[in-house]
Amino acid sequence: MWAVTRAWVVELAPRPAPLPPLRAARTGAELLPWLPALALVALAGWGAVLATRGRVRRLLGGVLTGLAVALAAGGGYGLLAGFTGAVSRQWPLLCLLGGGCAAAAGVLTAARGDRWSVMGARYERSAGPATGPAQGRSARDAWDALDRGADPTED
Secondary structure, three states: OOHHHOEEEEEEEOOOOOOOOEEEEEEHHHHOOHHHHHHHHHHHHHHHHHHOOHHHHHHHHHHHHHHHHHHHHHHHHHHHOOOOOEEOOHHHHHHHHHHHHHHHHHHHHHHHHHHOOOOOHHHOOOOOOOOOOOOOOOHHHHHHHHHOOOOOOOO
């Protein structure tokens, strides 16, 4: 994401003498407007890998592989395109390498993600009925107890 916001091309437009040429720096996001959005979607997808398990995680790994290949293609385009002006090669190269690494991680997730550990059960919603001291009371009773300064979970 960071490499996309750097100047990939600096174009110089001539102006009448004695004015210096007009300098216009164009970032990767200006040249390829879809690239930053794709990078953010891929980043969110890697967060989703942590919250999923089994087949869903493997499917997500395949989707993220496709997104990463598209990111790498954007970096490759930045390296190979015939832009006019001074071209900075390190930022498209960094985008290409980042997309390549993310694609490799996506392939690994798609291949072995179902065997990885998952988040603990404390993040799961319990299927059984609620238990504890507040059972049998209405929500209004609990709020009234809070208004009085009492803890409605204690008996």
